[in-house]
Each structure stands twice: as C-alpha cells, then as structure tokens.
Amino acid sequence: MLMDTTKVGIVGFGVYIPRFRIKVEEIARIWGQPGEAVRKGLGVEEKSIPDMDEDTITISVEAARNAVKMAGILPEDIEAVYVGSESHPYAVKPSATIVSEAVGAAPITTAADLEFACKAGTAGVQMCLGLVKSGIINIGLAIGADCSQGRPGDALEYTASAGACALLIGMDNILVNIEHTESFTTDTPDFWRREGATYPSHGGRFTGEPAYFRHITNAAENIMQNTNTTPDDYDYVVFHEPNSKFPLATAKKLGFPKEKIVPSLAVRYIGNTYSASSMIGLAAVLDIAKPGDRILMVSYGSGSGSDAFIMNVEKGIVESRKGIPKVQEYINNKVYLDYSMYTKHRGKIKMN
Amino acid sequence: MSVPRFWRRIHSLYRLEGTKCSKCGRLYFPERNRCVDCNTYDKEKFIFSGNGKIITYSWVYTPPKGFKGGIPYCLAIVELEEGPRLTTQIVAVEKKKVKIGMPVEFSFRKISAEGEEGVITYGFKFRPKGYPTNK
Numbered sequence: 001m002l003m004d005t006t007k008v009g010i011v012g013f014g015v016y017i018p019r020f021r022i023k024v025e026e027i028a029r030i031w032g033q034p035g036e037a038v039r040k041g042l043g044v045e046e047k048s049i050p051d052m053d054e055d056t057i058t059i060s061v062e063a064a065r066n067a068v069k070m071a072g073i074l075p076e077d078i079e080a081v082y083v084g085s086e087s088h089p090y091a092v093k094p095s096a097t098i099v100s101e102a103v104g105a106a107p108i109t110t111a112a113d114l115e116f117a118c119k120a121g122t123a124g125v126q127m128c129l130g131l132v133k134s135g136i137i138n139i140g141l142a143i144g145a146d147c148s149q150g151r152p153g154d155a156l157e158y159t160a161s162a163g164a165c166a167l168l169i170g171m172d173n174i175l176v177n178i179e180h181t182e183s184f185t186t187d188t189p190d191f192w193r194r195e196g197a198t199y200p201s202h203g204g205r206f207t208g209e210p211a212y213f214r215h216i217t218n219a220a221e222n223i224m225q226n227t228n229t230t231p232d233d234y235d236y237v238v239f240h241e242p243n244s245k246f247p248l249a250t251a252k253k254l255g256f257p258k259e260k261i262v263p264s265l266a267v268r269y270i271g272n273t274y275s276a277s278s279m280i281g282l283a284a285v286l287d288i289a290k291p292g293d294r295i296l297m298v299s300y301g302s303g304s305g306s307d308a309f310i311m312n313v314e315k316g317i318v319e320s321r322k323g324i325p326k327v328q329e330y331i332n333n334k335v336y337l338d339y340s341m342y343t344k345h346r347g348k349i350k351m352n
Numbered sequence: 353m354s355v356p357r358f359w360r361r362i363h364s365l366y367r368l369e370g371t372k373c374s375k376c377g378r379l380y381f382p383e384r385n386r387c388v389d390c391n392t393y394d395k396e397k398f399i400f401s402g403n404g405k406i407i408t409y410s411w412v413y414t415p416p417k418g419f420k421g422g423i424p425y426c427l428a429i430v431e432l433e434e435g436p437r438l439t440t441q442i443v444a445v446e447k448k449k450v451k452i453g454m455p456v457e458f459s460f461r462k463i464s465a466e467g468e469e470g471v472i473t474y475g476f477k478f479r480p481k482g483y484p485t486n487k
Contacts, residue, residue, distance in 0.1 A: 019444060019484065051443065052422050053462040057474060061460040089472055098474060102366040102460055104399070325484055333484035335446075344421070351421065 008132050009311070010176040011139065012073070012168040012320070014066025015283045016059045017270055017330035020049040022342045024158050030339045031153050038158060043244025047161035047271025049337060049345050050147045054162070056085045057095045060145040061102045063164035063276075067141070068103060070175075070324045071168045075104030078168070079137035081111040082127055084120025084144045084275045086193070086200075088113055099143065110137075117191060118240055119301025120144060121165065121275040126181055126307060128169035139170040146274035149346065151199035159243055161271030165279035175317040176286060176295075180227055180310040184219040191302035207302065208246070216240065216250050216298045219306035223296070227310060231255045235293040238281040240300035241267035247281075263288060269331045275301075282311075284327040291315040353464070358473050365475030368458060370436065372398040381436035402458025403481065404432040409442065409450055418464050426450050430478050444479040455481035 023046045025035030039045060050059065060083055068075055081100040088095045096111035105111075114120040114127075121144015128140030145164035150157035169178075190211035193200035203211075216239055224230060231237070237256045239247035244265050251261040264281035266273075273280055278299040285295060293313040300306045343349055361382070363369040370381035374394035378387055381400060386393050409428035412419075419425070426442040428450070442450055443459055456478040463473045480486050 017484075051461075053443065053477070055462055055472075057472075058460050058462055061474075065460070098366075101362060102474070104367055330484050333486075 006133060006171070007174055007177050008129055008169065008171055009174040009178045009314070010167050011170040011173055012067040012069075012071025012175070013166065013283050013286060014063045014068070014070060014324060015163065015165045015276075015280055015327055015330060016062035016066065017163045017273075017280070017327070018048050018050040018054055018059065019333050019335055020051065020337050020345060021046045021334045022049055022337050022339065026339055027158050041245070042158060043248070043268060044159055044271055045268055047159055048163055048273070049342055050162040052345055054147065055089045056083070056087045056145045056147050056164070057089055057098050059147070059162065059164040060095065060099045060143045060166065063145065063166040064099060064103045064141060064143060066324055067166040067168050070320050071170075071173070072320070073139060073168070076108070078103070078105035078139050078141050079109050080128055080131055080140035081105050081109055082114055082124030082140070082142050084114040084116065084122070084124045084142070085146050086115060086117055086120065086274055087146045087148055088115070091195070103141070105141065116305060117302035118242070118272075118274045118277055119299040119305055119307055121279050122299035122307040122309070123301075125167055125169060125309070126183070129178060129181060132169055132171055138172075139168055142167050142169060144275035144277075144279040146276055148272065148274045149199055152348065154199070156200070156202065159267070159272040161273050163270055163273030163276040163280050165276045165283050167279065173316055174314055175320055177312040177314055178309055179312055180223065181307060182219070182223050182226065183305055183307045184215050184222060185305035186215070188215075188302075188304035190304060202302075211302060211304050212240070212242070212246055212300050213250060213253075215304050215306040216300050217253065219298050219308040220250075220254055220296065223308040223310060229310070231260075233294060234260065234296045236263060236285045236289065236295045237261050238264040238278055238285055238295065238297040240278040240298070240306075241265060241281055242272045242277070244268050266327055266331065280327060286313070286317065287321065287326040287328065289313045289317065291317065353473055355471050358471065365463070365473075366460070368400040368402055368476060370398050370400060371395040379434050379436055381432065381438060400432050400434055400436070402476075404430045404456055404478065406442070406450065406452055406454045406456060407431050407437060408452060411447065428478070430456055441477040442479065443477045444483060449480070457481045457483065459483070
C-alpha cells in the first residue's frame with residue numbers, strides 16, 4: 001500500500017503499436033468458424049501483428065523513446081529499467097539490458113526482465129514507485145510489451161497481438177500523480193506456458209470467473225474501500241483488456257457507467273497486447289484526459305494477480321503530450337494482412 | 353556477424369552514436385579515432401538526431417543468407433541531417449512510396465538472428481519521417 005504525502009507519478013509515457021492488422025473474421029475463415037459471431041462475441045474487430053523484424057525488444061525501445069521525448073529528460077538519468085513481457089525474445093539474456101542500452105540509460109542503471117503473464121508491466125510500475133518513493137532512484141522506466149502468440153486454431157489466436165507501453169516514473173514534473181496502489185494475488189492456474197513450449201495453454205472458461213473477474217473485482221473493490229472512494233469519484237476506469245467483453249462486464253458489475261471505460265478500449269482495434277494491454281488502455285485515456293481527472297486502473301495477469309492504481313491527471317500533461325504519437329494515431333496507421341502473410345510474420349512458416 | 357564484432361558496434365547501431373572532432377567540429381558516423389581534416393585524435397561522443405533523407409535506394413530480391421524472410425526489402429543510403437551518410441534498410445513503407453530525397457527517421461529493429469539458438473542483433477533502420485502519422 002502506497003499512501004503518504006510525497007508525490008510520485010508518471011513523468012512521461014509512450015506507446016508503440018505495429019502497423020500490420022488481421023481481421024478477426026479472416027482468422028475465423030481459416031478455421032471454419034462464424035466470423036461475425038466471433039467478432040461480436042469478443043468485441044474485437046482486428047488485431048495488430050508485428051513486422052518480421054519487430055519483437056518485444058524493438059517495440060519496447062520505440063515506446064520508451066516516445067516516453068523519454070515526452071518527459072524531456074536525459075536518458076542517462078533513468079536509473080532503473082524493467083521490461084515486463086511473456087514474449088521476451090531470449091529465455092536467458094535480459095530484454096531490459098538491450099532496451100536500456102538503446103534508450104541511453106546504460107550503464108549506471110539497474111535493469112531486469114519481469115514475467116507475470118499480462119501484468120508484468122504494471123509490476124514494473126510498482127517496483128519503480130517503490131524505488132522512487134524511497135529515494136533510491138530519481139527516475140525509473142517500466143515497460144509492458146508483448147508480441148504474443150496464439151496456437152493456430154485456438155480461441156486466443158483471434159486476439160493475441162503486439163504492442164508496447166512505457167511509463168517513466170519520477171518525482172519531478174509529474175504529469176500523472178499515482179496516489180495509491182495495491183494488489184490482489186492468488187495461485188490460479190488459468191493460463192500458462194511451459195519452458196520450451198511455443199504456445200501457451202489455458203483453462204478455457206476457467207480464465208473468466210475465478211481468474212480475470214475475481215482478481216480485478218477484488219483489487220478494484222479493495223482499493224476503493226481503502227481510499228473511501230466510489231465509482232462516482234472517477235472520470236475514467238481502465239481494466240486489462242483481453243477482449244472488449246470482459247472489461248465492459250467488470251465495469252458494469254462494479255457500477256461504472258459505460259462511457260468511463262469505453263475510451264480505454266483499444267483492444268477493439270488492436271487485440272490483446274498482453275503485458276501492454278491495460279497500460280495502452282491507460283495511455284489512450286491519458287491522450288484525452290483533462291487536468292484534475294481521476295483514473296482507476298486495474299491490470300490482470302494470469303497465474304493470477306491484479307495491480308490497482310489510483311491516478312490524478314496534473315496540469316503539465318497538456319503541454320507535454322503535444323507532438324508525441326497517440327494511441328489513436330497508431331491505431332489509424334494500418335496495413336491489412338491475410339492469414340498466409342500473418343503466418344509468415346509470426347514465424348509460423350519453418351524455412352529450414 | 354560474430355558476437356564480439358556486433359558488441360563493439362552496439363552504441364552506434366542502437367542509438368546512432370558517432371564522434372565529433374574536438375578541434376574542428378567535424379562529425380563522424382560511424383565513429384573515427386582521428387579527424388581526416390585536422391589530424392587530431394581529440395574527439396567527443398556525438399549522438400545523431402536520427403533524421404535524414406534518402407540519397408539512393410534499391411529493392412532487394414536476392415538477399416544474402418538469413419534475410420530471405422524479409423524480401424523484398426529496401427536498402428538505401430541515407431544522409432543524416434548533420435551530414436554523414438550511412439547504409440540502412442528502409443522499413444514501414446510500401447514499395448511505390450520510396451523516393452530519392454524522402455525524409456526518414458530512426459527506427460529500432462531486429463537486424464538478424466543466427467538460427468534458432470544464436471545471438472539476435474538489433475539496430476537502426478529508417479522509416480518515413482513522422483511515423484505513425486507521417487506528418
């Protein structure tokens with residue numbers, strides 16, 4: 001629990017979404033499924049696909065460069081770099097050292113890779129908050145990024161996509177004050193990937209009620225109870241977005257009107273960006289939020305856990321976000337691929 | 353590319369780090385120990401902005417080993433706004449849109465991977481300026 005008078009928050013944020021898309025209906029066509037029903041059921045039109053020379057590391061670097069530009073800081077002042085992902089290109093060798101070197105934070109910095117399914121990015125945010133708040137470092141960089149893979153023909157293939165979001169956490173020139181954070185974590189095996197396995201496995205419907213809904217709802221209810229707030233106190237709410245259906249249902253259950261969650265739902269146009277999902281949702285909100293707006297954000301990572309954050313938008317955001325690429329601009333910049341090109345982009349065609 | 357050879361170039365590949373002659377101010381990319389103009393060995397680190405324009409280009413259909421997955425790809429000589437020229441791939445662009453004189457900017461991409469188990473090399477490629485809106 002984080003609650004005292006020292007202000008710590010986001011001093012810069014940046015996203016990156018690859019420009020290739022495949023429509024949910026195109027994937028459904030390959031597997032003989034009713035495309036329109038799948039699209040409407042998930043509330044997802046299409047998903048992003050990385051270029052053949054893009055991976056979790058390259059999109060992390062792009063997002064981080066946007067964040068550094070927004071913050072107007074010297075990259076060498078970043079003293080911690082955490083990359084949260086479930087698709088680190090190396091099993092052994094940190095993504096964070098490459099990102100740290102590429103943005104110019106290295107060598108006087110700490111760096112590590114985090115893994116917690118779709119919430120590894122927000123775990124990094126909490127680590128940076130702790131380091132900054134305790135005075136150990138001045139600025140930390142927390143990234144959530146994934147180029148996720150779904151097994152061909154599996155339900156996850158419709159949504160597993162690619163994207164990155166980088167948040168710079170610091171104490172000076174705060175754009176978004178992070179007032180409070182707390183988590184809800186249990187051992188719930190709803191989704192996993194074993195060492196050496198190419199694709200993740202999941203528990204089907206088990207990923208819903210005892211996993212996603214239980215953790216997000218509990219984390220949201222606890223944080224509101226501990227801060228004596230109600231849904232009326234928030235202008236926006238952001239939940240992890242594996243599809244549109246889950247976050248919309250959660251908002252309804254907790255008493256948030258639809259208009260408070262819809263601005264965060266990038267998932268409809270880019271799919272589930274896993275570790276970046278709730279963070280890109282937050283960035284989409286921060287792209288349009290006004291100073292004084294209050295935001296509740298709750299991530300979810302299978303396995304399972306949720307990190308909840310209460311944030312307040314500060315005045316500085318209006319000037320700082322000018323000229324930095326917005327989530328909507330990345331969404332609009334797209335090139336469609338058919339299923340064959342998609343399999344090539346995702347390395348599903350074995351060349352030797 | 354061998355691991356040590358790649359490692360020695362990380363600073364220039366990852367963030368366009370070159371050198372500036374401390375005496376006459378001439379900029380070098382990649383870095384150079386001795387200035388060819390004034391012969392001095394005094395130099396300082398210089399990070400290039402990543403903005404530039406295409407001087408010439410070619411679409412590659414017959415690539416070297418390991419690059420077949422990406423064909424056709426665009427290989428170009430880019431002149432950085434600070435002066436030096438470099439050879440690079442142009443990404444995030446459709447074939448007919450690449451033109452001589454086109455403004456481009458730094459982009460961070462994977463360059464190669466040595467099979468399934470080898471090292472992955474990363475570095476700069478360039479894309480149309482103003483990505484993603486191209487304004």
